[in-house]
Amino acid sequence: MKPDALRGHLDALLLATLDGRELHxxxxxxxxxxxxxxxxxxxxxxxxxxxxxxxxxxHVVSDWSTVGGRKRRTYKLTQxxxxxxxxxxxxxxxxxxxxDGVLGGDGKWAQT
Amino acid sequence: MKPDALRGHLDALLLATLDGRELHxxxxxxxxxxxxxxxxxxxxxxxxxxxxxxxxxxHVVSDWSTVGGRKRRTYKLTQxxxxxxxxxxxxxxxxxxxxDGVLGGDGKWAQT
DNA sequence: AGCTATATGTAGTGCGGCTACACATCGAGC
DNA sequence: GCTCGATGTGTAGCCGCACTACATATAGCT
Numbered sequence: 001m002k003p004d005a006l007r008g009h010l011d012a013l014l015l016a017t018l019d020g021r022e023l024h025x026x027x028x029x030x031x032x033x034x035x036x037x038x039x040x041x042x043x044x045x046x047x048x049x050x051x052x053x054x055x056x057x058x059h060v061v062s063d064w065s066t067v068g069g070r071k072r073r074t075y076k077l078t079q080x081x082x083x084x085x086x087x088x089x090x091x092x093x094x095x096x097x098x099x100d101g102v103l104g105g106d107g108k109w110a111q112t
Numbered sequence: 113m114k115p116d117a118l119r120g121h122l123d124a125l126l127l128a129t130l131d132g133r134e135l136h137x138x139x140x141x142x143x144x145x146x147x148x149x150x151x152x153x154x155x156x157x158x159x160x161x162x163x164x165x166x167x168x169x170x171h172v173v174s175d176w177s178t179v180g181g182r183k184r185r186t187y188k189l190t191q192x193x194x195x196x197x198x199x200x201x202x203x204x205x206x207x208x209x210x211x212d213g214v215l216g217g218d219g220k221w222a223q224t
Numbered sequence: 225a226g227c228t229a230t231a232t233g234t235a236g237t238g239c240g241g242c243t244a245c246a247c248a249t250c251g252a253g254c
Numbered sequence: 255g256c257t258c259g260a261t262g263t264g265t266a267g268c269c270g271c272a273c274t275a276c277a278t279a280t281a282g283c284t
Contacts, residue, residue, distance in 0.1 A: 004239075005207050007119035007272065016215045026231050032214065039210045046272055048233055053271095069280055070231055089215055095117050096208050098151045102144065103128045103201055116270070119241065138262050158241055160264060165240090181249055182262055 001039055010050050011059075012088035013040070015077065018060060019085055024072040025051055051075055059084045113151055122162050123171075124200035125152070127193055130172060136184040137163055163187055171196045 006013070017023065017031050025048055032040045054060045059081035062073045077085065118125070129135065129143050137160055144152045166172045171193035174185045189197065 001203065001206055001210065002120065004272065005120045005203075007270090008114065008117040009211060010272075013211070013214050024231075035214045036210045037213070039206070040214070043273070044232070045234080045274070050272085071279090072231070091113060091117075092211065092215055094151070095113055096212075098113065098148045099121060099125065099204065100208075101149070102125050102147045102152070103204060116241065122241075136262075155242065156263070157243070157265080162241085183248085184262070
């Protein structure tokens with residue numbers, strides 16, 4: 001999948017990944033890899049700034065901890081983040097419905 | 113729907129709109145409006161440059177005609193365009209499958 | 225000592241859709 | 255005959271945002 005396709009949907013992915021659990025950035029990347037069956041391999045330069053944006057927006061909060069001598073910044077959703085996630089899910093469904101309709105349902109070829 | 117969500121999928125929409133018919137730019141915009149139930153209202157500044165890109169890429173060819181004194185540039189798919197459309201449809205399905213999986217299928221949120 | 229995995233972060237680039245504007249013709253209304 | 259809106263095409267410049275590439279640091283293995 002071409003990487004740029006994520007444009008505009010990254011926040012949704014990150015929020016969804018943090019839904020119901022606390023993860024640090026590195027773990028988020030791995031969770032997305034696994035959750036997507038390896039299709040998503042986001043570079044740190046994409047994820048970390050995005051997380052900071054989400055934090056600035058109040059959608060997540062972060063906590064520093066030290067595990068095995070390495071510092072971790074653990075993120076979790078706020079309530080606004082929960083709402084934002086819900087909104088993103090809705091928007092995503094609308095979006096796919098619209099595009100699916102155009103890509104497949106013009107009526108020309110599916111004349112049935 | 114936020115406008116930027118289209119990023120990376122505009123070509124697919126345009127190609128799909130031209131699939132099986134010839135349309136000029138203005139008509140493409142209207143076709144997309146109708147085909148999306150009004151959800152898509154692409155500005156000309158988005159569509160025309162995109163069409164030129166597609167033409168430069170060899171995915172469409174254009175023909176000038178004059179209807180009622182007004183000049184129209186009518187576009188239609190080439191064979192490469194057909195292939196590109198097919199590829200775009202495939203990519204779109206992969207894309208939605210991946211995102212759907214992350215957004216909905218974590219298993220965590222279904223606990224409540 | 226060097227390499228990899230873990231872990232976070234910044235700087236700069238570049239694509240591409242958007243806003244805003246410009247131009248042209250026709251029909252309708254005044 | 256002038257303006258205004260609909261039709262129709264097009265360009266210039268902006269800006270968001272993901273990307274590439276790099277910088278930094280520790281732990282553990284060899």
